[in-house]
Amino acid sequence: MKRRGGLTVGEVAERSGIAVSAVHFYERKGLIASVRNDANHRRYSPTVLRKIAIFQVAQRAGIPLREIANAMNFLPPEEKVTVKHWEKLSTQWTEDLDDRIARLRRLRDGMAGCIGCGCLSMDTCKLVNPDDKIGANGPGPRYLEEDAPEVGVFIGT
Amino acid sequence: MKRRGGLTVGEVAERSGIAVSAVHFYERKGLIASVRNDANHRRYSPTVLRKIAIFQVAQRAGIPLREIANAMNFLPPEEKVTVKHWEKLSTQWTEDLDDRIARLRRLRDGMAGCIGCGCLSMDTCKLVNPDDKIGANGPGPRYLEEDAPEVGVFIGT
DNA sequence: CTACTTCCTCAACTTAAGTTGAGGTCAAGT
């Protein structure tokens, strides 16, 4: 099983620290590509290692695979990928992370000030029901979900 | 269908903004409880509204239902729940959120400084492979997952 | 030549947090 023409799945799996089945899976999903040798075995370019590394980092950041795949589709075919491209991804995902962080921070502040205060009653609590008509807007107290109109409001007491 | 003895599922669903099927689901999972009337219909105490509100907030914070259920098990039976109990939950989950936020922040800083720098190559990048032996430790570059031994290391270039 | 290991495909299973649908009961309104 000499690696004439690229890395085997086993090698990719071991060097990137994921399971062989995961490598197969990523390929099925179109996130990476391989060529086949005469025995119908996959051979990978070393760049898949970088890609997989990026998948891991992005996933840890909470980016779903679908979006990762989407981003991968904007990359030029194979080795024409430049540092610029990774920079763009990085910027995009960093912004995404900033959003997530901000959202969690709002929640944390609301939670610290509000659940403990005893007011959490659907009718009066700003954290849960900021404007007394959330039920009419569809399901769920999705208040802190998207940028709320008034961020400083849910003091709660 | 007069509400003799508590809220109906429909009322709970409407007032808490979730689907009837979700109310059923929470009950199956033991997160809330009901009594049955003579027609075998569920009747809920108004406190379920508060509970469901808390589920929503906690889930938004990324707490899985299993943990929420677990926390609910530590609450006294029914209306013997005091503000202290909610405070404790709040404190616990706030800490949890602090952790999540810190983790995301580390990731963001690593991502901003590292993916763009062009070094992301599994062999040399600290973000991806901080100590050149992560493959031997099991699957995945789980570096930023738990508190990493050296947080300031992944400058990357 | 035989055994071992890696590889192949395809289908089914997993967890979370519900949703959807089929089939049936019960009380109210007309």
Next chain:
DNA sequence: ACTTGACCTCAACTTAAGTTGAGGAAGTAG
């Protein structure tokens, strides 16, 4: 009497991100 609407149970479906297993081929070591 009949239809509507809310309720009941139970089973199956959904998405994400894979894992596990069955059944088979191919390359390698002794």
